[in-house]
Amino acid sequence: MASNKGFIRYTKITIFFTIFVVFAGSMVKVTGSGMGCPDWPKCFGYYIPPFNAEKLEWKPNFDYHAGEMIFWEGDLLKADRDFKTNEVHNGSNWSIYDKHDYKIYKPMHTIIEYVNRLVSVLLGISVLLMIIFAFKSDRKRGVNVVVSLLALFLIGFNAWLGKLVVDNVLAPSSISYHMFAAFALVVTLSFAYTKNREKSSFTYPKLYKRIQIVAFIFLIYQLFFGVILRQTFDYLVGVSRGDWVNSAGLNFLVHRSSSLVYVALGFVTYRMLRYVPKDSFEWKNFKWVIICTIGEVISGAIMGYLDVPKAAQPFHVIVSSILLLVQSNLFFKIINKSTKYG
Numbered sequence: 001m002a003s004n005k006g007f008i009r010y011t012k013i014t015i016f017f018t019i020f021v022v023f024a025g026s027m028v029k030v031t032g033s034g035m036g037c038p039d040w041p042k043c044f045g046y047y048i049p050p051f052n053a054e055k056l057e058w059k060p061n062f063d064y065h066a067g068e069m070i071f072w073e074g075d076l077l078k079a080d081r082d083f084k085t086n087e088v089h090n091g092s093n094w095s096i097y098d099k100h101d102y103k104i105y106k107p108m109h110t111i112i113e114y115v116n117r118l119v120s121v122l123l124g125i126s127v128l129l130m131i132i133f134a135f136k137s138d139r140k141r142g143v144n145v146v147v148s149l150l151a152l153f154l155i156g157f158n159a160w161l162g163k164l165v166v167d168n169v170l171a172p173s174s175i176s177y178h179m180f181a182a183f184a185l186v187v188t189l190s191f192a193y194t195k196n197r198e199k200s201s202f203t204y205p206k207l208y209k210r211i212q213i214v215a216f217i218f219l220i221y222q223l224f225f226g227v228i229l230r231q232t233f234d235y236l237v238g239v240s241r242g243d244w245v246n247s248a249g250l251n252f253l254v255h256r257s258s259s260l261v262y263v264a265l266g267f268v269t270y271r272m273l274r275y276v277p278k279d280s281f282e283w284k285n286f287k288w289v290i291i292c293t294i295g296e297v298i299s300g301a302i303m304g305y306l307d308v309p310k311a312a313q314p315f316h317v318i319v320s321s322i323l324l325l326v327q328s329n330l331f332f333k334i335i336n337k338s339t340k341y342g
Contacts, residue, residue, distance in 0.1 A: 004196050006133035007144055011196070014130055014151065015189045015325065017123035022182050022321045024116040026314035029175065036113030038076065038102040040163040044069040045078065049114050051107055060087050069097060076103055099167055120159065127151050130192075140195060147192040154185040172234035176227050179317075183223055186321055190328035197281060197333070208272050209334045215265040216331035222262060223320060225255045233308065242307040256304060259297060266293050269330075281333065285326040292323035 028034050036043075043049035045068035050056055058070050064079045071077070077094040085093075131152060134144035158181040165174045232248045245252050266289060276283050299316040302309065 004133075004137045004139055004144075007130065007137050008193065008196050010126055010129040010133055011189060011193045014123065014126040015186070015193065017119060017126050018182070018185055018189060019318065019321050019325070021116070021119050021123055022179075022186075023314060023318040024112075024119050025178070025182070026317040028113055028116050030310045030313045031109065031112055033106075033109035033112040033116075034165060035100075035102050036106065036109030036111070037117070038097065038100065038166070039067075039069070040166045041117070041159075042067065043110065043114055043117070049110050051111060053105055053107070056105055058085070058089055060085050064093075070094075071103070071105065074103060117162075120155075120162070124152075124155055124159075127155055137196075143195060144192065147188060147195070151185060151188050151192070154181060154188060157181055158185065172231045175234065176231045179227050179230075180224075183321070183324060186324050187328050190325055191332050194329050194332040202276060202280075202282070204334055205272070208269070211265055211268055211272070212327075212330050212334050215262065215269065216327055218258075218262055218265065219324060219327050222255065222258055223324060225251070225258070226316075226320065229255050230313075241309075244308050245304055252304070256300060259300065263293060263297065266290065282330065285329045288322065288326040289330070292319050292326065295319040296323060 028036075037049060039045065044056060045065070053071075056069065056071050058072055061084065063082075063084050064070075065082050066079055068079045069076055070079075072089065072094070076097045078097045080093060080095055083093050127148065131145070131148040134141065134148040137144045158178060161174065161178045161181055165171070165178055229248060229251050232251055233244050236244055236247050239247055269286060270290070273283055273286050278284075296316065296319050299312045299319065302312045303316065306312075
């Protein structure tokens with residue numbers, strides 16, 4: 001008999017990989033590893049990239065394949081065709097890779113960027129399995145198939161945005177679109193997950209529903225402002241990190257002050273859920289809302305008052321992604337008809 005268990009399982013796995021990709025992407029950004037692979041989808045023309053400089057040096061009597069790269073006299077060259085070298089370098093077999101002026105090889109940057117891309121591949125595989133099990137669902141098959149296909153589209157779209165990020169040499173606006181697409185995927189997967197979960201553990205009062213709707217919309221607003229603030233920081237090239245917050249001006253003040261509204265919404269939610277069974281779907285998710293909100297406030301304060309330290313940025317991003325997931329779970333759960341167990 002068909003079951004939704006497989007679909008739920010692979011939705012969870014896809015959510016895990018999505019959060020991991022967001023984290024890996026933030027690590028790429030904070031370590032400056034975005035150009036660790038100058039081309040896309042390969043890395044220096046290889047599916048498994050070079051992890052030492054020797055592989056990117058020209059070698060005599062060596063078989064090169066079209067697209068593979070070397071550094072030669074300060075330029076990054078790309079093989080135009082498959083060929084075998086002889087004892088003397090022949091420039092006619094190569095062309096300068098001119099999509100950007102990348103000329104520095106840093107092994108650690110290549111490793112970090114490659115891990116980011118590898119996890120993205122695993123994410124793509126997991127969503128394909130989601131689609132397969134969506135067709136096997138015995139409940140909500142149509143919704144599951146549509147949402148799974150939407151998730152696949154968002155992953156493909158985000159992969160294309162990733163290519164633009166590389167081609168545009170880490171343009172801040174391209175990175176922002178990349179993050180927006182990742183957040184959209186988190187929301188989509190949350191909908192898929194909650195749609196296939198058990199019924200509500202209590203009848204939702206109107207006030208609770210309104211609070212969750214407002215909290216969800218407000219969190220989307222906060223994330224949007226947060227991405228714009230990050231983009232503002234990216235444009236402050238050459239400015240001391242200690243001056244970033246002052247240079248961001250109103251953007252930072254609005255983002256920081258608005259967080260207090262979300263904290264207040266969380267407090268009201270706690271007052272309404274404090275007597276709900278601790279093993280309920282609502283409390284399990286809200287517990288993570290509390291944890292993530294505290295993490296966001298602390299990491300935000302650290303960035304605001306300690307000159308935006310690099311270590312705080314990836315933490316802030318991944319906690320934001322988890323917060324979006326659990327808040328979306330609470331929001332989408334109220335969309336379903338409020339029904340008590342039994």
